[in-house]
Amino acid sequence: MxxxxxxxxxxxxxxxxxxxxxxxxETKAAFKTTEFIAYVVMVLGVLIASIVVDGNGNGDNGAGGDYFRADQAWFYVVLLTIGYMASRGLAKAGTRDSSDA
Incomplete structure (x- = not known):
């Protein structure tokens, strides 16, 4: 036997x-996971917010400057990317190798 x-x-x-x-x-393919969907939604949210939000007298002493600049938005996108990569790494680290059976 x-x-x-x-x-x-x-x-x-x-x-x-x-x-x-x-x-x-192997774990699921990356594009099939919920963290990928959440990552894409958050990146789009940050980029859309950076386009929509401006400083036209809305709480920033009337200077009229850009309140949420593009460099800040891309910094947040980089942070989201680091978080996503860490979550995928943890997901991969938690899988068993076939020799563990």
Whole structure:
């Protein structure tokens, strides 16, 4: 009653009853995850906010300057990107390798 490893893929295994079962160590593709969707929505929100928000007398002593500048918006996009990359790294780090079974 030994388990044989299929030569088709290192993630395929033939069980004792002869059924080939796929054991995969990978997480979902990045674009299928909820954190990717949240990342895209937040990036679009930051960029749209930087376009829409201006300082025309709305709380900034009447100077009329740009209240949410493009460099600030891109800084926030970079921070969001770092957070997204860290979350994907943690998701990948939490998966088991096929040899852990």
């Amino acid at each position: 030994s388990t044989q490893i299929s030569t088709a893929s290192r993630h395929d295994a033939t069980s004792a009853d002869g059924v080939i079962r796929r054991r995969s160590a």
